Amino acid sequence: MSAVIDTHDTEHAHHGPAKGIRRWLFATNHKDIGTMYLVFSFTMFLLGGSMAMVIRSELFQPGLQIVEPEFFNQMTTMHGLIMVFGAVMPAFVGLANWMIPLMIGAPDMALPRMNNWSFWILPAAFALLVSTLFMDGGAPNFGWTFYAPLSTTYGPPSTTFFIFAIHMMGISSIMGGINVIATILNLRAPGMTLMKMPLFVWTWLITAFLLIAVMPVLAGVVTMMLMDIHFGTSFFNAGGGGDPVLFQHVFWFFGHPEVYIMILPAFGAVSEIIPAFSRKPLFGYASMVYAVGAIALLSFVVWAHHMFTVGMPVAGQLFFMYCTMLIAVPTGVKVFNWVATMFRGSLTFEAPMLFAVAFIILFTIGGFSGLMLAIAPADFQYHDTYFVVAHFHYVLVPGAIFGIFASAYFWLPKWTGHMYDETLAKTHFWMSFIGMNMAFFPMHFLGLAGMPRRIPDYALQFADFNMISSIGAFLFGATQLLFLYIVVKCVRGGEKAPAKPWDGARGLEWTVPSPAPFHTFATPPEVK
Amino acid sequence: MRMTALRVGTLLAGLPVCQSVFADWTVNMTPGVTSVSRDIYGLHMTIFWVCVVIGIVVFGVMFWSIFAHRRSKGYKPANFHEHTWVEILWTIIPFLILVVMAIPATATLLRMYDTKEADIDVKITGYQWKWHYDFLNEKFGYFSNLATPQEEIHNLANKNEHYLLQVDEPLVLPVGKKIRFLVTSSDVIHSWWVPALGVKKDAIPGYINETWAKIDEPGIYRGQCTELCGTNHGFMPIVVKAVPEDEYQGWVQDQVAQAEKLRELTSKDWTKDELIARGEKAYNTTCAACHQPDGSGAPPTFPALKGSPVATGPMEKHLHTVVFGVQGTAMQAFGKQLSEVDLAAIITYERNAWGNNTGDMVTPKQVLDFKQSQQ
Amino acid sequence: MATENSYYVPEQSKWPIIATIGLLTTLAGTGSIMVNADQGESTTASWVVFFIGAMIMAYMLFGWFGNVIQESRAGLYSAKMDRSYRWGMSWFIFSEVMFFAAFFGTLFYARHFAVPWLGGEGDRGSSHMLWEGFEATWPLLSTPDTETYTQTKGIINPWHLPLINTVLLLSSSFTVTIAHHALKSDNRTRAKIWLALTIILGLCFITFQAEEYIHAYTELDLTLNSGIYGSTFFILTGFHGAHVTLGALMLTIMLIRITKGHFSPEKHFGFEAASWYWHFVDVVWLGLFIFVYIL
Numbered sequence A: 001m002s003a004v005i006d007t008h009d010t011e012h013a014h015h016g017p018a019k020g021i022r023r024w025l026f027a028t029n030h031k032d033i034g035t036m037y038l039v040f041s042f043t044m045f046l047l048g049g050s051m052a053m054v055i056r057s058e059l060f061q062p063g064l065q066i067v068e069p070e071f072f073n074q075m076t077t078m079h080g081l082i083m084v085f086g087a088v089m090p091a092f093v094g095l096a097n098w099m100i101p102l103m104i105g106a107p108d109m110a111l112p113r114m115n116n117w118s119f120w121i122l123p124a125a126f127a128l129l130v131s132t133l134f135m136d137g138g139a140p141n142f143g144w145t146f147y148a149p150l151s152t153t154y155g156p157p158s159t160t161f162f163i164f165a166i167h168m169m170g171i172s173s174i175m176g177g178i179n180v181i182a183t184i185l186n187l188r189a190p191g192m193t194l195m196k197m198p199l200f201v202w203t204w205l206i207t208a209f210l211l212i213a214v215m216p217v218l219a220g221v222v223t224m225m226l227m228d229i230h231f232g233t234s235f236f237n238a239g240g241g242g243d244p245v246l247f248q249h250v251f252w253f254f255g256h257p258e259v260y261i262m263i264l265p266a267f268g269a270v271s272e273i274i275p276a277f278s279r280k281p282l283f284g285y286a287s288m289v290y291a292v293g294a295i296a297l298l299s300f301v302v303w304a305h306h307m308f309t310v311g312m313p314v315a316g317q318l319f320f321m322y323c324t325m326l327i328a329v330p331t332g333v334k335v336f337n338w339v340a341t342m343f344r345g346s347l348t349f350e351a352p353m354l355f356a357v358a359f360i361i362l363f364t365i366g367g368f369s370g371l372m373l374a375i376a377p378a379d380f381q382y383h384d385t386y387f388v389v390a391h392f393h394y395v396l397v398p399g400a401i402f403g404i405f406a407s408a409y410f411w412l413p414k415w416t417g418h419m420y421d422e423t424l425a426k427t428h429f430w431m432s433f434i435g436m437n438m439a440f441f442p443m444h445f446l447g448l449a450g451m452p453r454r455i456p457d458y459a460l461q462f463a464d465f466n467m468i469s470s471i472g473a474f475l476f477g478a479t480q481l482l483f484l485y486i487v488v489k490c491v492r493g494g495e496k497a498p499a500k501p502w503d504g505a506r507g508l509e510w511t512v513p514s515p516a517p518f519h520t521f522a523t524p525p526e527v528k
Numbered sequence B: 001m002r003m004t005a006l007r008v009g010t011l012l013a014g015l016p017v018c019q020s021v022f023a024d025w026t027v028n029m030t031p032g033v034t035s036v037s038r039d040i041y042g043l044h045m046t047i048f049w050v051c052v053v054i055g056i057v058v059f060g061v062m063f064w065s066i067f068a069h070r071r072s073k074g075y076k077p078a079n080f081h082e083h084t085w086v087e088i089l090w091t092i093i094p095f096l097i098l099v100v101m102a103i104p105a106t107a108t109l110l111r112m113y114d115t116k117e118a119d120i121d122v123k124i125t126g127y128q129w130k131w132h133y134d135f136l137n138e139k140f141g142y143f144s145n146l147a148t149p150q151e152e153i154h155n156l157a158n159k160n161e162h163y164l165l166q167v168d169e170p171l172v173l174p175v176g177k178k179i180r181f182l183v184t185s186s187d188v189i190h191s192w193w194v195p196a197l198g199v200k201k202d203a204i205p206g207y208i209n210e211t212w213a214k215i216d217e218p219g220i221y222r223g224q225c226t227e228l229c230g231t232n233h234g235f236m237p238i239v240v241k242a243v244p245e246d247e248y249q250g251w252v253q254d255q256v257a258q259a260e261k262l263r264e265l266t267s268k269d270w271t272k273d274e275l276i277a278r279g280e281k282a283y284n285t286t287c288a289a290c291h292q293p294d295g296s297g298a299p300p301t302f303p304a305l306k307g308s309p310v311a312t313g314p315m316e317k318h319l320h321t322v323v324f325g326v327q328g329t330a331m332q333a334f335g336k337q338l339s340e341v342d343l344a345a346i347i348t349y350e351r352n353a354w355g356n357n358t359g360d361m362v363t364p365k366q367v368l369d370f371k372q373s374q375q
Numbered sequence C: 001m002a003t004e005n006s007y008y009v010p011e012q013s014k015w016p017i018i019a020t021i022g023l024l025t026t027l028a029g030t031g032s033i034m035v036n037a038d039q040g041e042s043t044t045a046s047w048v049v050f051f052i053g054a055m056i057m058a059y060m061l062f063g064w065f066g067n068v069i070q071e072s073r074a075g076l077y078s079a080k081m082d083r084s085y086r087w088g089m090s091w092f093i094f095s096e097v098m099f100f101a102a103f104f105g106t107l108f109y110a111r112h113f114a115v116p117w118l119g120g121e122g123d124r125g126s127s128h129m130l131w132e133g134f135e136a137t138w139p140l141l142s143t144p145d146t147e148t149y150t151q152t153k154g155i156i157n158p159w160h161l162p163l164i165n166t167v168l169l170l171s172s173s174f175t176v177t178i179a180h181h182a183l184k185s186d187n188r189t190r191a192k193i194w195l196a197l198t199i200i201l202g203l204c205f206i207t208f209q210a211e212e213y214i215h216a217y218t219e220l221d222l223t224l225n226s227g228i229y230g231s232t233f234f235i236l237t238g239f240h241g242a243h244v245t246l247g248a249l250m251l252t253i254m255l256i257r258i259t260k261g262h263f264s265p266e267k268h269f270g271f272e273a274a275s276w277y278w279h280f281v282d283v284v285w286l287g288l289f290i291f292v293y294i295l
């Protein structure tokens, strides 16, 4: 990327933020909305994490100690849903809101009022979802994948409200996606051609397309559930000529791209951070862009790798196996590019870099187990065991969540105008790193040794690893309170941050002062 | 075998050593006792080592930079940012590795799908939360329930060695025969998994999935339901008892004779006390999971039977509830799952237990008549 | 006035939060109507909640769009702003396409996989063992489980009402285009006439569709309850019908706005958006006509 002539003028920047609660309720400013998304996301992370703590406590020892199986299932379900839709996705949307306009030199998001609506729908949706915990018959208890007919014929009454909560999340994400696309395609500063965009912007552009392509499909499948529950249709009932497996096909058509929605923005952020702390340009910019595109395209034709055991015809089985394996190629390109960026750089290891490097290593391990799962015959042994749980926590926790932590530390100075406490941040990193591996690595062994997922109690041979895993999980969980403290401390004060606190960083966002003024780029900068 | 050739081809010194170490320590997949399960194990180990090697290379380069190319050591950054050939290479090489992996995987998969020419057909039906096995050729069948006592689960007693992995009636199969499994379900999706057989197949209500196994060694192989199927998903284990052919034949004859005896029991004259005694046992295995041993249920989802208007009201309604279930709820139609004797015993028990003092009794014969009158 | 590169960033707005409250209230109301009805409890209170929600939504829509129209007429929107709206609307329509794709996919799967398997063909053909006597046909008139699901006497003849509806909807796509051209050449009377005609065609379509449903329910026993054929039929045509209704509503608002003298030959994005939407429902209908009715 290149130098900037004429950053911003003051013509439009005369009004600052409104005062009090109105500032947030009626917000149209991308930075405020971004902040709200991030705060909401972290709240949900704590809530979903607390549920994981319930799960891990029950699994600390064999036998039923703390919760009944029924409640355990509700915890598993809510944990998955809240983490996926409440913690990870909103965190990335928050980062997008904050950073995309700054990175492409836009005055704001393209559709600011809709932006506010996208955000506020989320607390409403989660209020509805969490309220099901207090309803007669309990909260949804059928897993975050809510397979029919467990979720239709056999679901609790609260399923209906769960469905509407999903509809709301869908509306929010679709509007969010549209906003990102319109912003990136329309509001780039003059000279900011597509192939000059920062990778974070690129990955978000592609993520946004995934969102608008698959969230409606999720809406479709929950609508069919609603019809089956209340209006006598038989989409997922063989008695009427439907098929429970049909549910899975439609769900995973959404579900697989969804997991890339949760990782692509993290890829983008890491692609900003690694060059910054290697003091060396990103290796293979163009191939990075193509790789993300390829991953996104492939993600539409691999969904049935979640369904290898449902009895698909063997031709389908093979097709989905081959396509899934192919995803390793573009993902590999990305990993190799990151490593090549670090290679012969001039590395330093501030907190963002630590999280980014851990991201690469641990995500790759998660990717490897993903590739093992993709081998259809082997998946017959892995499927629905803790091996799968290990796989997806490796791509989600040190993947998505570490990506978010890395971004947060990277851009906190820009957001708050203060430097965070580096020592504490490094402590946060190392404790997270140890806790996380201790929690999730033994799950590989558990799965291979035969422990199914979604069970509140288990046979004796699984006891040791479960105990280790629980201890790791508690450590990891408790560490996150430290993160909260670090961020609060940074917001409230600290060493003043310069416009560009990282000497190796590049991009428009570092040309504005820290904290970034309420309105930036009212007149677009020119990128050469 | 192609698999073996491939493993040699991966050129990994020390690999066999590691494999045997892993096998004893319960941290790895079981090689199992069928040719399919061993093929799967082979695939698993191969891809594992492929990943390990790639990992060592990639992380090796990375750690090299981490240690050597630090600013604190005064390292000055280079400025290269692309290299076409390298990029092409690291696209093509992983692709080739994957192609090589896909070949044995495809072969194994095709073999797993070949259910033709089976010697024995067993239909497996998942119920919330137990399994039913039907021997289609010999025409008998039975349920297989969790046999771990509730006290162990609730930490009131010491857990035995096979805690949660034990059933009242195992699935008995002969070794050396190709057995075809027809897997289905009566309610929600379950999944029948026995790791040692390399068999995992979802039980989908309304559909039948086929799979097969040919067991090489006699033994007891344990597994579990692996698809979330509701409250007691964690409590529906599978036990397969593989026995030599002649032992198997003897067992089959016993089963056929027992089925005959059950038919006789139906016509036998039962006293109320006999029924209540039998009913209590059957109730505790079949109904107590939802309605609780003391009949208190777990309202609102699972109503109490103690003092329930159904269990103390007209017999007709009670029979109907148990035999045909309640549509759209977890209360299944037990008419097909239980024998007339057990149905009669359970209903009689329910009407006289926990302070339900109706004094009624219903005989197996009456249950049979009721069933027939409803058709 | 807006110049090419200036971008209008709106002031704080109360509408999104009102919209959120409206949406939550409406959905919570709808949900409890359904749940209470299922459990045989009174739904009055839930209906009240639902209506309050719906009123809030209506208030919000008028207010929010009113706001946008005002701003647009005050000349605050630059060409760039206009492009944002265009991208927004196009990708919104794309997401709608994906919504329908889920149902078309369902239809395809049921027809080519599920039903034949249940009838004993193909990989999962052994399933037929569970449904003896069931015969796989498409359209599926008799379901595998004849007790839970009702049986259908016949299907809708594509060459009667559906054909008429196809003609209606196709011609309405033409009329709306003519109206657009008239607007571009500033011939408002012509624009009004052709737009009104479009709306009338749309309303006729909806009427016929309603008639078809009545026919299906009363004479053919083709209902939501009659198995996968009825299920896919009604979910596809139902959601399509709902979209036609929405489209007609949008066009009506545009008609009112033309009458009020809004829009200029150069700038009339509201109208264009509504007409894009209209073309989209038209295309979906073609898909329906072919895959649901004819094939």
Ligand code: HEA
Residues within 6 Å of the ligand: A145, A259, A260, A262, A263, A305, A306, A324, A325, A327, A328, A329, A331, A332, A333, A335, A363, A364, A365, A366, A367, A368, A369, A370, A371, A373, A374, A375, A379, A382, A383, A384, A388, A391, A392, A395, A396, A399, A400, B050, B051, B054, B058, B094, B095, B097, B098
């Ligand atoms: C961020 C989320 C995320 C990501 C990125 C991925 C990435 C991948 N996933 Fe994962 N997955 C999940 C989230 C994710 N997954 C979740 C949540 C589930 C469970 C859902 C549920 O059931 O609840 C799941 C389940 C799941 C399954 C189903 C398992 C089962 O239920 O039986 C499978 C099967 O194929 C799979 C495969 C893969 C593959 C092949 C990738 C690939 O993208 C990985 C590619 C990366 C690499 C391979 C590493 C780097 C590459 C190299 C260094 C190059 C060279 C490498 C080789 C040639 C080997 N995943």
Ligand code: HEA
Residues within 6 Å of the ligand: A045, A046, A047, A048, A049, A050, A052, A053, A055, A056, A076, A077, A079, A080, A081, A083, A084, A087, A088, A142, A143, A144, A145, A389, A393, A396, A397, A400, A401, A439, A453, A454, A455, A456, A473, A474, A475, A476, A477, A478, A480, A481
């Ligand atoms: C992005 C997604 C995401 C994230 C971040 C996590 C994070 C965690 N997950 Fe989760 N998980 C899923 C997505 C995610 N998970 C999904 C999709 C499923 C499948 C659900 C299903 O089967 O349907 C699943 C399932 C799942 C299971 C399997 C349940 C089962 O099969 O029965 C387990 C078990 O250990 C688990 C554990 C954890 C733990 C310990 C964390 C930790 O990383 C959480 C750490 C965070 C905190 C703890 C919060 C912060 C701290 C506090 C609030 C203070 C209090 C702390 C203490 C008291 C110590 N998860």
Ligand code: CUA
Residues within 6 Å of the ligand: B126, B127, B129, B189, B190, B191, B225, B226, B227, B228, B229, B230, B232, B233, B234, B236
């Ligand atoms: Cu049956 Cu899980």
Ligand SMILES: [Cu+2]
Residues within 6 Å of the ligand: A255, A256, A259, A302, A303, A305, A306
């Ligand atoms: Cu996937």
